[in-house]
Amino acid sequence: MTDIDAEPTVLVRTEGALGRLTLNRPKAINALDYDMIQQLGAALDAWRDDTDIDIVLIDGAGDRGMCAGGDVRALYDQIVSGQPERTAEFFRAEYALNLMISEFPKPVVAIADGITMGGGIGLAGHAAIRIVTERSRLAMPETRIGFTPDVGGTYLLGRAPGRIGEYLGLTGGTMSAADAVYAGFADHYVPSQHLDELREALGKRADPTSPSELVLLFDETPEASVLATERAWIDEVFSAETVGEIAERLSARAEASASATADTLSELSPTGLAVTLDAVREAREGTLRDALIGEYRRVMWFATQHPDLPEGIRAQLVDKDRSPKWQPATIADLTADAGSAARAFTPDVPLFD
Structure with a gap:
């Protein structure tokens, strides 16, 4: 419980054969803290x-968003007070949860209604x-605070069509529902007015109907993706080798x-951009676990070795x-090694034991 919400920050209950997890900090757009990750x-x-x-x-309380991201202010406090062990503890728990969701032996359905960013994407x-719904706004906005995408975001970005991943990762751009489906961050578009019906259907599912079949009963076609219409110039620009070359191509x-x-x-932070470009391209190969390990190295490098992250949060x-x-x-x-320096960093505590 928190003083702000005065009730559980995660609602855990069962409805028939459905296990429901609802993030319950609507005033904070369900921002994720360490205790919520543990729950x-x-x-x-x-x-x-x-x-x-x-x-x-998995969904979020209220109609503003599923999850606005992690507790960035707490991260700032840890960095400026010299507590890297607490930062490592948070990210190790969060990334383990991301991997658990991916590998869970039963179907996990996530409703990314409204704002779903950063940790919410995880x-x-x-x-x-x-x-996703007509209210969905998805993003990996970490470069906006001098940081780099994490929570397995680089894995998703690395698999987006063409160079859409580099574009979204570097700019921190926001995706509509149609963009999210196009970029591979979502599978189905369901209008928000049908969400309660969908939840009820999942709770009352009668075998052998699969959850995918139930979702398809409510699935509709979203409007055209803006990312899809702009992919030609995005691919040409963001296929450049370095951030500097990307900037040059943009100017032309x-x-x-x-x-x-x-x-x-x-x-944005030039270093954050360079590290992000390197991270997305590294994550294009390998598994989600590999991507999380790469992100953890970079995150702890920013938290312990470089000033741009605390400076970005401060500002x-x-x-x-x-x-x-x-x-x-x-x-x-x-510098030429601006992106690779973070990749080579070895955290004091490894991500996975």
């Missing part, structure tokens, strides 16, 4: 071999059946959206002056 993991562990549970459903993006494009993208990248969430002082300050100042 989710404990419930999944209990249901793994429970013969009464056939399906797991919960919804690796489920067996991923649902005539599209208004390319110009806007150039402006966005110029405001956006602490002082809120929106004027971060990046090191280096510009993309042109990046």
Whole structure:
């Protein structure tokens, strides 16, 4: 429980053969903290071999979003107070939960209604059946705070069509429902007005109807994906070898959206961009576990070795002056090894025992 919500931050209950997990911090758009991660993991562990549970459903309370992400302010406090062991503990627990969802022996259905970003993608993006609505806004916005995508986000980004993954990872761009389906972050589009019916159907499922078959009863075709319409220039630009070359290609494009993208990248941490580009491309090969291990190395590098992460959080969430002082300050100042240095980092405590 928290003082803010005065009730459980994760609602755990069963409805027939359905195990339901609802993130319950609606005032904070269900932002994920360490205790919530522990509760989710404990419930999944209990249901793994429970013969009464056939399906797991993960969603969020309220109508603003499933999960706005992790507790970034707590991360800032840990970094500035010199507590890397607490940072490692949080990410180890979170990534273990992400992998657990992906490998769970029973179908996991996730409803990414509304804002679903960062840590929310770690919960919804690796489920067996991923649902979005007309209210869905999905993103991996970590570069906005001088950071890099994690929670298995690089695994998803690395498998997006063409160079969409590099584009979304570097810009932190927000996906609509149609974009999320196109980019491989979601499977089905269900209008929000039908969600309660869908939940009820999952709870009352009669064998041998599969959860996928039930979801298809409510599935509709979303509007066209903007990402799909803009993929040609995105592929051309974001196939460049380095962040500097990407910036150069953007400056040569005539599209208004390319110009806007150039402006966005110029405001973000150059180091965060370089590390993200390297991470997405490394995660294009290998498993989700491999991607999580790579992300953990990079995350702990940022938390212990580089100033841009705490500076980005300070500027956006602490002082809120929106004027971060990046090191280096510009993309042109990046060194040749800016992306690979984080990849080579060895954390004191490994991700998986």
